[in-house]
Amino acid sequence: MAQGKNEGIFQAHEDLSSGGMIDKLASFFEGRGAFLFLVPALVLIGIFVIFPVVWDVYISMTNASLVGPSAKHYIFIGTQNYFRLFQDFLFLNSLKVSFAFTVLSALIGQAILGLALALVMRMEGIKGKILVATVVFIAWVIPEVVAGYAWSAVTDKQGLVSAILSFFGVKTEYSLYFTHPFEVIVVANIWRGTAFSMILFTAALEGIPKYIYEAAEVDGATPWQRFKYVVFPLISQAILVDFILITIWTFGVFTLPYMILGPGGGIGNAGQLWTLYIYFKAINNFDIALAAAASNVMFVIVLALILAYLWSMKYFRRW
Amino acid sequence: MGSVELKNVTKIFPPKTVAINNVNLKVHDGEFFILLGPSGCGKTTTLRIIAGLEKPTKGRVYIDNEDVTDLPPRKRDIAMVFQTWALYPHMKVYDNIAFPLKLRKVAKDEIDRRVKEVAKMLQIETLLDRYPRQLSGGQQQRVALARALVRKPKVWLLDEPLSNLDAILRVQMRAELKRLQKELKITAIYVTHDQVEAMSMGDRVAVLNAGRVLQVGAPNEVYNKPNTLFVASFIGSPPMNFMRVALKNEGGNYALVAEGVSIPLPTELGKIIEEKASDVNDLILGVRPEHLELSTAEDSNIRGEVYVIEPLGSETILNIKVGDNIIKARLLKETTLSIGSKVFLKVSTNSIHVFDPSTERALF
Numbered sequence: 001m002a003q004g005k006n007e008g009i010f011q012a013h014e015d016l017s018s019g020g021m022i023d024k025l026a027s028f029f030e031g032r033g034a035f036l037f038l039v040p041a042l043v044l045i046g047i048f049v050i051f052p053v054v055w056d057v058y059i060s061m062t063n064a065s066l067v068g069p070s071a072k073h074y075i076f077i078g079t080q081n082y083f084r085l086f087q088d089f090l091f092l093n094s095l096k097v098s099f100a101f102t103v104l105s106a107l108i109g110q111a112i113l114g115l116a117l118a119l120v121m122r123m124e125g126i127k128g129k130i131l132v133a134t135v136v137f138i139a140w141v142i143p144e145v146v147a148g149y150a151w152s153a154v155t156d157k158q159g160l161v162s163a164i165l166s167f168f169g170v171k172t173e174y175s176l177y178f179t180h181p182f183e184v185i186v187v188a189n190i191w192r193g194t195a196f197s198m199i200l201f202t203a204a205l206e207g208i209p210k211y212i213y214e215a216a217e218v219d220g221a222t223p224w225q226r227f228k229y230v231v232f233p234l235i236s237q238a239i240l241v242d243f244i245l246i247t248i249w250t251f252g253v254f255t256l257p258y259m260i261l262g263p264g265g266g267i268g269n270a271g272q273l274w275t276l277y278i279y280f281k282a283i284n285n286f287d288i289a290l291a292a293a294a295s296n297v298m299f300v301i302v303l304a305l306i307l308a309y310l311w312s313m314k315y316f317r318r319w
Numbered sequence: 320m321g322s323v324e325l326k327n328v329t330k331i332f333p334p335k336t337v338a339i340n341n342v343n344l345k346v347h348d349g350e351f352f353i354l355l356g357p358s359g360c361g362k363t364t365t366l367r368i369i370a371g372l373e374k375p376t377k378g379r380v381y382i383d384n385e386d387v388t389d390l391p392p393r394k395r396d397i398a399m400v401f402q403t404w405a406l407y408p409h410m411k412v413y414d415n416i417a418f419p420l421k422l423r424k425v426a427k428d429e430i431d432r433r434v435k436e437v438a439k440m441l442q443i444e445t446l447l448d449r450y451p452r453q454l455s456g457g458q459q460q461r462v463a464l465a466r467a468l469v470r471k472p473k474v475w476l477l478d479e480p481l482s483n484l485d486a487i488l489r490v491q492m493r494a495e496l497k498r499l500q501k502e503l504k505i506t507a508i509y510v511t512h513d514q515v516e517a518m519s520m521g522d523r524v525a526v527l528n529a530g531r532v533l534q535v536g537a538p539n540e541v542y543n544k545p546n547t548l549f550v551a552s553f554i555g556s557p558p559m560n561f562m563r564v565a566l567k568n569e570g571g572n573y574a575l576v577a578e579g580v581s582i583p584l585p586t587e588l589g590k591i592i593e594e595k596a597s598d599v600n601d602l603i604l605g606v607r608p609e610h611l612e613l614s615t616a617e618d619s620n621i622r623g624e625v626y627v628i629e630p631l632g633s634e635t636i637l638n639i640k641v642g643d644n645i646i647k648a649r650l651l652k653e654t655t656l657s658i659g660s661k662v663f664l665k666v667s668t669n670s671i672h673v674f675d676p677s678t679e680r681a682l683f
Binding site: 209211212214215216217218219220221222225229230233234 | 370371372391392393397398399401403405406407408409418419421422423466470476
């Protein structure tokens with residue numbers, strides 16, 4: 001009886017594997033079928049990703065403008081826009097501002113603060129750490145426009161920072177974002193983006209088995225030595241991944257500084273990031289071709305940075 | 320130098336899991352001391368408290384008569400080998416072993432000399448340039464031992480270091496560990512749930528169960544004179560046979576009796592049992608399989624019939640049905656008996672154990 005039942009199962013299995021239905025499906029997938037299934041996605045990617053990039057490269061080589069005759073009838077002018085770009089003081093300034101902004105607010109500010117917070121989150125017996133984590137997290141999830149307004153308000157001459165300063169007897173005549181535009185957006189961006197690094201590092205730290213910490217403790221490592229010789233090397237890859245992501249994001253940050261400083265980037269263009277410069281050129285100066293050229297240069301530089309990170313990755317994790 | 324003492328140590332994990340309960344132990348300098356017990360008995364917690372990885376809820380810990388209860392692990396001058404070996408995955412074998420010395424800022428050439436010395440001792444000189452993931456389990460285990468030994472610590476703590484090895488390697492490492500420990504004259508505290516390891520390696524054994532130390536003594540002492548039912552059942556392989564028996568006293572002639580069992584006792588022994596037992600009609604008789612021998616019908620004091628025969632080559636384990644119990648007898652010869660045949664067994668009164676079922680303690 002039992003044997004008969006088993007035979008039945010084997011029989012059915014053979015039917016399925018040798019029978020027409022599955023074989024036909026499989027050959028359908030192996031041939032043109034698979035491609036057909038990809039078509040909808042490819043069409044969407046083509047329209048919304050590939051075409052704009054190609055269009056952007058094309059536009060950057062014309063004299064197109066947002067308004068006026070050349071908005072409609074533009075001509076191909078080759079690489080002229082790129083030459084104009086590198087002769088533009090504002091563009092070179094925005095390069096400098098963007099690099100400084102990324103290094104200070106992301107690589108130094110967000111990454112170090114995020115790592116410190118992640119380490120504190122793992123410590124036992126620290127009160128209020130959940131509260132701190134929650135606040136850090138809120139900064140990350142509230143809409144960027146809201147965050148931007150909040151920072152304008154906080155750094156206004158009648159805002160919270162001035163109130164605190166005047167409590168200590170320091171009189172502020174102007175708004176902070178007016179006198180220190182660059183510093184304000186650096187701090188605002190640290191405030192906003194730290195949560196990501198904190199979460200990433202928390203996950204990386206969780207990945208280190210507890211007995212590794214304990215082995216180091218027994219081997220005689222002080223807390224600092226444990227961090228330096230054991231924890232840091234083991235999370236170095238996560239740090240690199242963090243660097244890659246926050247570099248990409250920070251170079252692309254627009255809304256928060258725009259809300260605080262406007263497209264000019266504050267007094268003396270001190271806070272005019274690359275993204276603000278592009279917006280300024282395209283929308284305020286109607287020079288859409290130059291803006292396109294600037295965004296292409298930005299793309300190449302960010303790509304080069306990412307490749308450098310990936311290249312350095314092979315020097316990490318040799319074990 | 321390296322003696323360890325635990326005084327009234329209790330560890331409660333919140334909310335109220337009592338991991339170890341009022342443990343008192345003294346480990347002498349240079350001794351190979353074993354903490355033996357089943358999983359969850361608190362042996363690893365005890366070791367971690369000695370290491371300083373856990374803080375006792377109550378009680379004090381002394382190393383070399385110095386109170387180290389509040390000191391972190393790094394200030395205790397101990398070394399530990401973890402069950403998982405806990406090698407640093409990002410360091411080569413050389414750096415793994417050198418790590419404890421590097422932390423103490425020992426000079427480079429001195430580190431080099433000592434790493435090579437200990438690597439040679441453990442026969443891992445050829446592996447120094449590899450990462451842990453490139454090593455086999457046995458090799459990783461040696462590296463972990465080397466890392467623990469390189470510093471010449473006061474006390475060497477080992478948490479089931481052999482349990483992740485295959486059977487052959489385990490037997491081999493057992494002997495080697497013991498040799499190393501004796502050679503270096505280092506105090507070792509070794510946690511295991513394997514009674515064979517405990518018996519073969521330890522100078523003294525502490526048997527733990529449910530967070531309490533039940534018995535401390537030399538291996539043969541724990542084996543020959545188990546003080547509780549638990550210790551008797553935990554040590555020995557195959558384990559001790561237990562049978563419910565009653566003490567009969569017919570005019571000063573004492574005997575332990577049950578169906579198929581009738582063991583006459585010397586008068587003094589009978590009196591001791593009578594005096595100490597809470598109920599003489601309900602006792603537990605313990606007999607080790609190796610103490611049962613085949614005998615003639617007249618000489619026998621246990622009789623039954625063969626239930627199963629397990630030939631193991633060098634010995635034969637006879638499963639015998641005595642009353643409602645199946646007991647095991649270990650014979651050093653091949654047997655001509657077959658299943659179902661009557662068998663007569665004899666046990667010397669010197670090798671029987673009697674326990675009180677209400678207290679689970681040995682009566683003598």
